[in-house]
Amino acid sequence: MLYPNKIKKESKSNISYANRGMDLEYLINEANKYYLDNDIAVIYKKPTPIQINKVSFAKGMPEVVKGKFNQKSTLDYVGLYKGKYLDFDAKKTLNKTSFPLENIHSHQIKHIERIIKHGGIAFLLIEICGELYYFPGEKLIDFIRLEKRKSIPYNYIKEHGYMIKYSYCPVIDYLKIIEQLYFKKERD
């Protein structure tokens, strides 16, 4: 059982819920399951790309016995909300002053640019200082183009991103931000 107020309080005192075994990926999956079960959106995590080099049939069912992790060329999550294509990634940093860009590969940035160009919504969910931000892909592209810095300062994220307040069921209701940004009305 989760108590949102408690989580909020803890996050303020810098004890992240991640320490309690509730990491960002878990909470996103929980939110996506909530959206699916309640017929709000269809959003899912893309499988990890694995280059299968050897398959065994020894146990009746095919089984991968040799596989290489391939580098991702897209983002982790893809989905559909009210006719809009969503594509995003979740990133967490323990750094308290900035978010290092080294975690985002150049082909992922190219992917974000393409998604925006073709009318989709691309964004990052950034966990920093015990807070969670919706950071628009457009702002990321702008920052990289204009700033030429290796990390995004916390204050920049605070200013250009949108804080996701922890709530109850789902704990991180990130579609609320998309609703406000793209559909201009509150869902509840």
Add this chain to the structure above:
Amino acid sequence: MLYPNKIKKESKSNISYANRGMDLEYLINEANKYYLDNDIAVIYKKPTPIQINKVSFAKGMPEVVKGKFNQKSTLDYVGLYKGKYLDFDAKKTLNKTSFPLENIHSHQIKHIERIIKHGGIAFLLIEICGELYYFPGEKLIDFIRLEKRKSIPYNYIKEHGYMIKYSYCPVIDYLKIIEQLYFKKERD
């Protein structure tokens, strides 16, 4: 080098291009690469879902040494075209009179229903009798709901689907159908 006329001729005489090592998946990937390179759309194949049970670090780089193939709960391809969310699967049958529905799992049908409900475009690319059809998800749902049959007759596919004529670069330009169905103007 591909000669579309030759391929068309051959397909008519029931010698599928699949026999020449150009299977449907290859041609879809080729089309998707063309769309990406020419900045027309962003469409990609989802990685095969593999449940990783054991990873070895013996060779320096992490390597999967035990992995199970999970059943797909979505379709094979996902993408974005002119702001529209696309989700589709490619199916081929050697059966000349009908397309057996046993190849589509019930959770994939549920997925198609959800995509349509939330404003996305879901469809199948069906290769049958040496011809390729764009078969709308709506027609598939209708057929399953109304007909209660175990396979879709070839004539039904011909009547309710849209034949994709083989062309040159890409060989199967399936976005042409989407353009006609959803944007009501010819792209070329």
